[in-house]
Amino acid sequence: MPELPEVETIARGVDARTRGDRIVEAWFSGHSEPFKTPPRQQAAGLEGRIIFHVHRTGKHLVCELGPASRLVDSSSIERDAAHEAQRPDAQWIVHLGMTGRLLVTTPDQPVAKHTHARLLLASGREIRFVDPRRFGRLEFRDLLGCAGFRGAGQEPLTVGAAAFAALFRGRRLAIKAALLNQTLLTGVGNIYADESLFRAGIRPRRQAGRLTKTELERLRLELINVLKHAIQLGGSSVSDYVDANGVRGFFQLEHFVYMRTGEACLRCGTPIKRILVAGRGTHYCPKCQR
DNA sequence: CATTTCACCTGGTGGC
DNA sequence: TGCCACCAGGTGAAAT
Numbered sequence: 001m002p003e004l005p006e007v008e009t010i011a012r013g014v015d016a017r018t019r020g021d022r023i024v025e026a027w028f029s030g031h032s033e034p035f036k037t038p039p040r041q042q043a044a045g046l047e048g049r050i051i052f053h054v055h056r057t058g059k060h061l062v063c064e065l066g067p068a069s070r071l072v073d074s075s076s077i078e079r080d081a082a083h084e085a086q087r088p089d090a091q092w093i094v095h096l097g098m099t100g101r102l103l104v105t106t107p108d109q110p111v112a113k114h115t116h117a118r119l120l121l122a123s124g125r126e127i128r129f130v131d132p133r134r135f136g137r138l139e140f141r142d143l144l145g146c147a148g149f150r151g152a153g154q155e156p157l158t159v160g161a162a163a164f165a166a167l168f169r170g171r172r173l174a175i176k177a178a179l180l181n182q183t184l185l186t187g188v189g190n191i192y193a194d195e196s197l198f199r200a201g202i203r204p205r206r207q208a209g210r211l212t213k214t215e216l217e218r219l220r221l222e223l224i225n226v227l228k229h230a231i232q233l234g235g236s237s238v239s240d241y242v243d244a245n246g247v248r249g250f251f252q253l254e255h256f257v258y259m260r261t262g263e264a265c266l267r268c269g270t271p272i273k274r275i276l277v278a279g280r281g282t283h284y285c286p287k288c289q290r
Numbered sequence: 291c292a293t294t295t296c297a298c299c300t301g302g303t304g305g306c
Numbered sequence: 307t308g309c310c311a312c313c314a315g316g317t318g319a320a321a322t
Contacts (some may be wrong), residue, residue: 002315033299059316098316099300114300133299135316173293182317189315238315239302259314279295281313 002096004156004187005230005251006241007056010102013244014061014127015054017104022050022068022122029116034131036093036139045090045140046119052088058151058186060095061102064088090142093149097135103128104244153186156223164220168208175211175219176204177278188223191236191258194283196223198257203289204282205275229254257283 002010026046028039035042049065056062066088094102105126111118117129117138129138141149154163167184168175178184179193188196197204199222202215211219235241235249238259242248256266261274265285275282 006315095316097299098314100315131299132301133314133316135299137317171292177293180316191315236315241315278293280316 002059002100002235002241003189003192004056004059004227005192006235006243006249007059007061007096007187008231009235009243009249010096011054011056011061014063014102014104017125017244018051018063018121018127019053020050021125023047023065023119024122025120027118027120031116031134033134034116034129034136034138036137037141042092042117042138042140045142046092049090051121056187057149058153058155058182059189060093060149060151062149063092063094065090065092088143088148090140091149093137093139093141094129095137097131097133097137099133099240100129100131100136101242102244103130103242103246105246151186152183153181154184156185156187156220157227159185159220161217161220165213165216168211168216171208173208174205174277175202175208176280176282178208179223180278180280187227190280190282191238191255192223192226192230194258195226195255198284198289199226201289204277204284257285259283 023046026043028035028043048068050068052064052066054061054063096102105128106124107120107126112130114132115128115130119127121127129136154167168178171178176193176197179188180190194204196219200215200219202211202219230236230251233250233254234243234247236251236255237248238252257272260272261283262271265272265288268285268287270285270287272283273286
């Protein structure tokens with residue numbers, strides 16, 4: 001479900017509704033797949049902590065957490081604690097996989113099937129992680145002696161022309177496969193790979209290392225455009241994606257090729273083709289993309 | 291090493 | 307109504 005624009009939308013929604021709140025209680029389902037950190041360890045780390053803020057890196061949601069301010073009688077210790085509280089000392093890292101949702105609800109809302117985590121907050125709200133296919137992952141990371149989370153790949157919204165081109169130099173795999181490789185770029189998935197390649201006029205099967213400098217720069221700019229536009233529209237809701245408030249996105253209405261097999265190309269009228277690249281359904285216009 | 295394939299899951303859709 | 311094949315926003319391990 002979620003690629004960079006969807007995860008960004010969710011991060012903004014969760015941040016707006018939970019920033020500064022305190023996690024009172026954490027509950028986890030019995031399924032083991034979604035837990036990179038054992039549920040007990042996650043619960044122990046999460047309970048009592050304050051949510052400083054929530055943001056996205058790549059396709060990951062990161063909740064920056066800090067200690068609840070302790071009641072102390074010494075003013076200097078209190079100052080130190082307040083100072084320390086500026087810096088997060090732990091993170092809750094959420095990957096939504098294919099079908100994951102992170103919702104902010106009230107406890108009276110019915111609990112959806114496949115709910116795997118519930119964080120009850122001091123405000124009375126609740127963060128819920130729902131994931132039917134269980135491809136998502138939840139991790140708790142203590143930042144004492146451990147670096148904060150960051151993906152291996154470059155962020156597509158901020159990577160420069162030279163660094164972008166360097167990612168693909170000498171590579172023999174299809175450009176579409178390269179775009180999906182999260183150790184090169186982080187955050188691009190099947191929808192935005194297809195859409196950016198269409199907008200740049202490049203066939204998905206072209207060898208990454210054989211694209212010209214001009215083509216690569218066009219691809220980088222179109223990728224940035226499509227991601228930014230999608231964020232503005234709250235992401236793409238192809239089947240069931242919703243943001244933190246349960247609201248669908250609108251970018252699916254702007255798709256040129258994704259899931260439009262056999263339909264007329266919106267630029268030239270040629271039927272959109274579907275092929276397999278890197279094992280993924282890949283959509284393109286045989287006339288507009290060379 | 292770079293690249294490709296496949297397993298991991300549930301659920302929706304469309305054909306018969 | 308049921309059964310079956312196939313498809314789906316991702317990724318990491320195993321095979322090539």
